[in-house]
Amino acid sequence: MAFANRIRSSLPLVTKILKSDSLSAAHGSSAQRSVLCPTFTNSEVQRFSNHRNAKNRFLRLSKNFSTAPGKKEVKVKVPLVLFGGSGNYASALYIAAVKANALEKVESEILDIVESTKRSPTFSQFTKDLSVPADTRVKAINEISAQAKFSDVTKNFLVLLSQNGRLKNLETIAKRFVELTMAHKGEVKAIVTSVIPLPAVEEKELKETLQELIGQGKKVILEQKIDPSILGGLVVEFDKKVFDMSIKTRARQMERYLREPANLDSL
Helix, strand or coil, X not given: CHHHHHHHHHHHHHHHHHHCHHHCCCCCCHHHHHXXXXXXXXXXXXXXXXXXXXXXXXXXXXXXXCCCCCCCCCCCCCCCCCCHHHHHHHHXXXXXXXXXXXXXXXXXXXXXXXXXXXXXXXXXXXXXXXXXXXXXXXXXXXXXXXXXXXXXXXXXXXXXXXXCCCHHHHHHHHHHHHHHHHHHCCEEEEEEEECCCCCHHHHHHHHHHHHHHHCCCCEEEEEEEECHHHCCEEEEEECXXXXXXXXXXXXXXXXXXXXXXXXXXXX
């Protein structure tokens, strides 16, 4: 009951601040910017500057498993720019799936096989064991794809991962791929973390608040996470922003404040 009361007491404050103009104002306080707006390290800036090379890489990847060589090339715009190897593979899969008009089917198939790796320790080990010869991996993937009646796009993509020794990264690639499919459908994922499940009324209120902030044309998909370590309150993540109203964070902030030397000149 005490935990439930903590959630109820913190939600109005979360809603108020999320709705405030200071959330998006350029002259907002540095404290708000540090919580709500991510900062980038030098390495991250470098990755952004190299996005053209990344784009070229995943475009080449998409051609490796395209299934209509005789047709006129269709240009597909990726809704998000993803970085790293997993981002390149996910983007390549997105392009191929859109060209084949099979985005939803491919997404379902990829998530199914990821789920299979979680249910079967044997299959999970197979995807991670690089000592298995590439031709053996490819043969197994072809058999699995045939039995599951996967689309050509999914089958060819899995074969490509097998050949390149990337099956071990399948789950990460799938997560990045889902980011693209959500962006394609105009969906924005919001994660709310609390110590107990958010009551239905509070969940509805928070979702409506986020929907107002995101605006028309996009749909909020709310995901709840339980994390007793935050001690109470809420942590809301959405649209590359983090709003931390957890008791754990507030306690740390108070501790830092108390450790700072007193300024006697101000007295």
